[in-house]
Amino acid sequence: MIVAGPEAAAQQCDARLLPVASTLRLDYDPFALARTTGRWSFDVESRSDQPCEVDLALVDDQHLGRADIAIDPSGVVIGIQAAPGDATPVPTASAGVWRVRLPPGRRTRLSLDATVTTDGVAPAGESATDLSLELRAPGSVVATGTALPVRIVLATVPRAQMNIVGAAGTFGEGASVTRVDFGVLETGAQRRVFLQVRANGRARLSIASANGGYLMRTDHAASEAGVPYQAAFDGRAVDLARGWAEEFEPPASLAGASMPLDLTLGTVGPRPAGSYSDLLTIELSAL
Structure with missing residues (x-):
């Protein structure tokens, strides 16, 4: 006899972002030919007993996903993308949102790269953009747990x-x-x-x-x-x-x-x- 029923529900993640220093600094020379990059690493702890997926969302104060940051009025644009770590988050269809599969019962080190994708003559000094990194259930727009503040700093040398x-x-x-x-x-x-x-x-x-x-x-x-x-x-x-x-x-x-x-x-x-x-x-x- 075959008994049919609903498919088993997907494993829901019990995960949290661990507090960490959250400033990503880019030392920028507006006249250099080399591409300016920086990396920020953080840990996600899974307390689930099975592998599970979560979304990572990098959002601004309007709660909008941000994968590109424009530094006004210089025209400099910083692009954010996932970098290799213990696992590599995969971009979703939503800007500033990546999906990652976490192993059960341990911490996973993840990284984001910031790269100047559009150059401009930024004024000497520091320009900072404050964002937040949050965990979400896959496809959700609601954060689970406490978000991490992320400050991205473009530090431009006088030239x-x-x-x-x-x-x-x-x-x-x-x-x-x-x-x-x-x-x-x-x-x-x-x-x-x-x-x-x-x-x-x-x-x-x-x-x-x-x-x-x-x-x-x-x-x-x-x-x-x-x-x-x-x-x-x-x-x-x-x-x-x-x-x-x-x-x-x-x-x-x-x-x-x-x-x-x-x-x-x-x-x-x-x-x-x-x-x-x-x-x-x-x-x-x-x-």
Whole structure:
């Protein structure tokens, strides 16, 4: 005789999240090419006597599942995904919800990875997003037990970069310039280069002349006068005699800004033949 009846109910999990330090920190360089990642590990204890499944839900203060976190207004996006551990949670159809099978009667170490999936020029300092991790019965939207607070911190280092190029353009475009050639020296001759600058906050630009604003002849005598010249950065006079520095804030973008540096010869007059030069030291530093 065959007796038919309802299928046995699925094993319900008696499980809990164990308290653990819950800050996931990403040290981020907005201009680095390497992908920024971080990992957070935690334990789930099953008190069931059979293997069972639970859902892990990472939710915001509106109780919405979060698998992507946008850091406003920089445009940086952090993606969250399950990582290998004692078991590997599997994504469900719901954002920020993973399902995992727990062995009976013991703790299981699980991990989540955070990865910067979309880069942007985040301001220097820390940006934090507070979420909660909860356990749910499979397919449920109701938490079972106490949730764990999770703070995801994007810690952005102060950064400033500069290129010197011969033509205006976005950062990284154009051939670098290390030498400005006036050819045969003539009074009033001008040359222009561009400083491609970008930073994620205020920056300091300094310009120093080894000869105090003069082109000096190679192997010149101690009493020999040089050829004076002037410099202007983005239309503003640069004091080459005493050194010059300015603080400013470039656009917060990967393209940065292209700013002109103009060099103009003063009176040349009669001079001994030879090669005349000066060394300009140009530095950009983050503040």
